[in-house]
Amino acid sequence: MTTAPAATNSSYRDVLRRDRRVTGLLLGDLLAQAGTGMLIVAMPVQTLAIHGNVPAAVAIGLVEAAPFLLSTVLALAISLGRFSAPPRLLLLADCVLRAVTFTGLGLLAVTGRLTLPLLIGGLLLGSVFRMAGASSRRLLATSMVGEADRFAVNGLLGVGGNFALLVLGPVAGGLLVASAGAGWALFADACGALILLAAVLWCAPRSPAPAREVKPHRESGWRILRRRPVARRLLVVVFFFNFLYMPIEVALPLYVRETLHTGASGLGLLWTALGVGALVGAALVDRLRDLPQRPLLITIVALWALCPIALAGIGSQAAAMVAFGIGGLIWAPFTPVAYSFLQSGLRPDEQQPVVTLWTTGSTVAAPLGLLAGGPLVAAAGTHPSLILSGVLTLLLAPLAAWSVLTARDPGQGAAGV
Incomplete structure (x- = not known):
């Protein structure tokens, strides 16, 4: 079974040098996600300040799930x-709506009028286009390059996202929360949305090639995936991989407070450690471009499972940062490799419905995992929840192996989707 691409994929450097429009769009995306990364630290802190009679773990889960x-x-x-x-x-609609809504939430927060229902409601409304915007970023960027450049563009999206969401954003968010208050991070996310809006208007063509080739009566993403068993099975794996990760996000603020005995700064440092590891891992994707992608995906699932298990047995800030950093290194290649693997077997008219369905299927695991994670952490405790997340993810590895190694789709692309 052929699992490695037949054609040579371009490197990061080649893509960045060749097309300034792609570089501009990637830079705008990085800066926008830095604002969102600040919310990773700020929103749990804001939630703990206004949760009232709602249990803290449940309130954090609701706030984290609302945007999805x-x-x-x-x-x-x-x-x-x-x-x-x-x-x-x-993507333009997502930028405009986020900028307006998050500015309003920021004003309520800094004036002391923000309540938990208002925060949840604002996150619900302001993120209506969030998932469609996430898939649109990838579709726009990959539609602006040729097939040989697609792997590098997916990898660069991972590099920028990991650096912004897990390094730059949490560091800046921790400093901002400590110095001015959690509400100001909402303004930062609104500013990031405006930066991405400008980048899309300036760099992205009005009619990307795939959009012009969409059929008048296109097939749904699910109907397309029915013809590709490997891609369909891998979507199930991706869903549960993300679902089982989400209780970690609920447990982490409580783990920092109860076990590490720190506050927003300690939480920011943990996310920064994860981000540094993820940034290194995303950069290494460039070196993985010619490796068989199916075994690589399975290995990532199995190794990441060990991270929350290790974290549960750690009681110091430094050791926790090392464990989380290694976890980021392992986890980072998963998304760019998975999407490149998927897109290589799709026709241009199939890209939007299938990529959007994949993004939806993988991302919808987040609110479900968060909603399940809140009661789980409240009932079982922080450490048992981390261990359970890791053990169940480890059990997912054999399912991943069966899903992607036992079948070959008809009409698949070079990567063997």
């Missing part, structure tokens, strides 16, 4: 139905 709920409905309409909109338009 309505955005899932829209993304499913795009991926499973016949509703279609150009990726560029969807």
Whole structure:
């Protein structure tokens, strides 16, 4: 079975040097996600300040899940139905709505009028286009390059996202929360949305090639995946991989407070350690471009499972940062490798429905995992929840092996999707 690409994939450097528009779009995406990365630290702190009679773990789970709920409905309409909109338009709508809504939430926060229901409601409404925007970023960027450059662009999206969400954002968020308050991070995310808005208007073409080739009566993403068993099975693996990770996000603020005995600064340092590891891992994706991708994906799932298990047995800030950093190194290549693997077997007219469905299926695991993670952490405790997350993810590895190694799809692309 052939699992490695037949054609030579371009390197990061080649892609960045060749196309300034792609570079500009990637830079805008990086800066926008830095604002979102600040919320990783700020929103749990803000939630703990306003949760009232709601249990802290449950309140954190609700706040973390809110941005995904309505955005899932829209993304499913795009991926499973016949509703279609150009990726560029969807991303612009996401930027505008986030900028307006998060500015309003920021004003309420800094004036002391923000309540838990208002925060949850604002995150629900302001993130309607979040999931469609996430898939549109990838579709826009990969549509601006040739097939040989797609792996590098997916990898660069991972590098920028990991650096912004897990290094730059949490560091800046921790400093901002400590010096000015958690509410100011909402303004930072709004500013990031405006930066991405400008980058899309300036760099992204109005009619990317795939959008012009979409059929008048296109197939749904699910119908396309039915013809590709490996891609469909791998979507199940990706869903549970993300679902089982989410209780960690609920447990982490409590782990920092109860076990490490630190506050926002300690949480920011942990996310920074994860981000540094993820940044290194994303950079190494460039070196993995010619390796068989199916075994690589399985290995990532198995090794990441050991991270939360190790974290549960650690009681010092420094050791926890090392464990989380190694986890980031292992986890980072998963998304760019998985999407490159998927896209290599799709026709241009199949890209939007399938990529949006994949993004939806993998991302919808987040709110479900967070909603399950809140009661789990509240009932079982922080350390048992971390161990359970790791053990169940470790059991997912054999399922991943069966899913991607036992079948070969008809009409698949070079990567063997």
